[in-house]
Amino acid sequence: MEHQAHQAPAQHHPVAVAGTWAMAVRATLHCLTGCAIGEVLGMVIGTALGWGDVPTLILAITLAFAFGYALTLWGVMKAGVGLRAALKVALAADTLSIAVMELVDNGVIVLWPGAMDAGLADPLFWWVLAIALAVAFVLTMPVNRWMIGRGKGHAVVHRYHH
Template identity: 85%
Template sequence: MQHDGHTHHEGRPPHEAPARASWSMAVRATLHCLTGCAIGEVLGMVIGTALGWGDVPTLVLAITLAFFFGYALTLRGVLKAGVGLRAAIRVALAADTLSIAVMELIDNGVIAFWPGAMDAGLGDALFWWVLAIALAAAFVVTTPVNKWMIGRGKGHAVVHRYHH
């Protein structure tokens, strides 16, 4: 479709009105993102710690898996709505990249700078407490980011176009 000098796919207008961004919508988007990030983060930390890896390889694995599972959860929902794989990947990247990046920056920052957290073993309560605090901090910081993005028709607002 050609409109205002721009080519658009799927019949959407070039500049859809931004979504009304409520805090509850931002919280739901952040919880969705946190779920995928937490799965990847915990799995990465557990694997890296269990294998005795150093801090950097463990953090790289945790971050990689957080992005993988974060995108995978969005992909699952968008594919279920009947969107093709290529378009679904674009939606997931548009919806989740900034949210996951902020979440991972905060989460891993807390873990990396908490004294003794990276040296704690899986059987150590410090490992699990700091991981829980880090994920909670990431949620608190990322929720306003998601509210801002949804209010501009970005982030999870992109995903919602396929759910209705």
């Protein structure tokens, strides 16, 4: 009997961790969606207009934050929360996640040889952008897991969706 009682907590612990990781995956996919829309749009606009590296990166990062926050605002406001409160939730839930995603994403792009010089017709432009977003997803997921485990980040947003 004592042996079974000892095993019970071990059996329940992986379920709790798996649930938190599943939530972190969803939160990171949500973040990736907004970041990817803004990042791709910013990179395409900056490249198409022949802007330099810094203005293009600033536009991409700005749009990534804007679209990331907008997606959260939309979902929270859809749940009946007012704009001011929804904005506070979005800022608290998404800022660290988007910042990490953008740091990693743009870091990969900047460090990849030739990526910032590639034009829209160059497959390198698109491949590096896709790889950068994938790497950013993988490296941002533990950040979201950490925040959710502490009741922050998308754990806060999750309260408004149910």
